Amino acid sequence: MSFLKSFQPPGPAEGLLRQQPDTEAVLNGKGLGTGTLYIAESHLSWLDGSGLGFSLEYPTISLHALSRDRSDCLGEHLYVMVNAKFEEESKESVADEEEEDSDDDAEPITEFRFVPSDKSALEAMFTAMCECQALHPDPEDEDSDDYDGEEYDVEAHDGMEVDTTPTVAGQFEDADVDH
Numbered sequence: 001m002s003f004l005k006s007f008q009p010p011g012p013a014e015g016l017l018r019q020q021p022d023t024e025a026v027l028n029g030k031g032l033g034t035g036t037l038y039i040a041e042s043h044l045s046w047l048d049g050s051g052l053g054f055s056l057e058y059p060t061i062s063l064h065a066l067s068r069d070r071s072d073c074l075g076e077h078l079y080v081m082v083n084a085k086f087e088e089e090s091k092e093s094v095a096d097e098e099e100e101d102s103d104d105d106a107e108p109i110t111e112f113r114f115v116p117s118d119k120s121a122l123e124a125m126f127t128a129m130c131e132c133q134a135l136h137p138d139p140e141d142e143d144s145d146d147y148d149g150e151e152y153d154v155e156a157h158d159g160m161e162v163d164t165t166p167t168v169a170g171q172f173e174d175a176d177v178d179h
Helices: 091-100 119-134 154-158
Strands: 016-027 030-040 043-048 052-057 061-067 077-082 110-116
Touching (some): 016 119
Antiparallel strands (some): 016 110, 043 052
């Protein structure tokens, strides 16, 4: 795969929160091998035993989650969805994409799965990912900075007036529905 590169793993200077050895990386269902997963403040990296790997910056990561589905052939793992394409493109795949994707607005999506040999590390891996992702809020999400653990106040943020009078049971039963 052409996106695999040789680089030095992140260390404490890069804000390394978690280093998970013996972790299998799976890209869109294809195994890349077993290596070490590095969860640092600036990026998520994986390197195999030969020193080849990849690094993902947090703004490209749209979702991360723990999969506890034991019926999945991978078993429990850390799931990461990225808004970028990471597979090596061939002439055939480009032709297939042009036929399948007539929607120019669709963002490319790549799915990574990280399967540690030590399943008890999954929770710590997920927590580290959450901490690092929080350091990189989505710049397109206007409300991401406004949430401080309090209930969302529609009037304060959207300028809408909200009628807070309670409804009475049966109040809307005689309404005509015209579609």
